Amino acid sequence: VALQSRDIWTRRTAHRLLLEQQDAGVADDLREMAKTTNRADIRVHALSLLDAFQRLEPEMLRTALHDDDPQVREFAAGLTRTATSDADQMLSDLAALSTDTSPAVRHAAALALGDSSRDEAASLLAKIAAQSEHDEWDRLAILSGISGRYKTFINDYLEASDSVDPLLMRPIGRMMALDLPASDTEAMVDRVLAYSTDAETWKREYLLGVLGAT
Numbered sequence: 001v002a003l004q005s006r007d008i009w010t011r012r013t014a015h016r017l018l019l020e021q022q023d024a025g026v027a028d029d030l031r032e033m034a035k036t037t038n039r040a041d042i043r044v045h046a047l048s049l050l051d052a053f054q055r056l057e058p059e060m061l062r063t064a065l066h067d068d069d070p071q072v073r074e075f076a077a078g079l080t081r082t083a084t085s086d087a088d089q090m091l092s093d094l095a096a097l098s099t100d101t102s103p104a105v106r107h108a109a110a111l112a113l114g115d116s117s118r119d120e121a122a123s124l125l126a127k128i129a130a131q132s133e134h135d136e137w138d139r140l141a142i143l144s145g146i147s148g149r150y151k152t153f154i155n156d157y158l159e160a161s162d163s164v165d166p167l168l169m170r171p172i173g174r175m176m177a178l179d180l181p182a183s184d185t186e187a188m189v190d191r192v193l194a195y196s197t198d199a200e201t202w203k204r205e206y207l208l209g210v211l212g213a214t
Contacts, residue, residue: 114145
């Protein structure tokens with residue numbers, strides 16, 4: 001009951017006490033709470049405790065990823081980073097979040113996608129980057145997740161974006177030049193320079209990033 005209180009101090013105290021007591025016996029009550037309460041903050045509390053007690057089933061996590069409330073979807077996206085669910089299914093669920101209407105949910109999805117080594121994850125990161133309002137935190141999330149998959153990311157990003165972010169392209173250029181063989185970097189530079197656009201700023205920033213690493 002305390003965990004469902006309207007008072008935030010009471011809720012947080014109840015949450016802390018359950019963690020300290022490591023009382024996994026309340027798992028059934030928490031599952032019921034996550035399914036039936038109409039309050040998003042309570043669903044988040046329940047999911048958090050189930051995860052801490054290692055009682056969060058993949059199906060419940062999937063349900064949370066498609067919750068009506070963005071607060072729950074954002075939190076659930078973070079939980080996928082330590083989940084043991086089927087990788088293909090999880091990537092499919094994160095794909096839905098890559099076009100979520102909430103920037104916070106897309107940001108959480110970007111962080112989770114960065115943990116995957118799949119090329120599909122890089123393509124989804126490109127989708128998120130194309131929707132970002134050139135946000136600094138989105139840049140950091142995306143940059144942390146594209147190592148080794150620059151070609152896939154850049155090709156998909158340039159195709160999807162109506163406004164390429166110069167402050168994203170510069171560090172990508174530097175990372176590529178440091179990580180890839182010179183021949184691969186040169187081929188990507190040619191690809192970028194050949195891209196048809198009236199906006200040259202991002203191309204200049206990309207080249208400065210490449211040159212700054214040599």
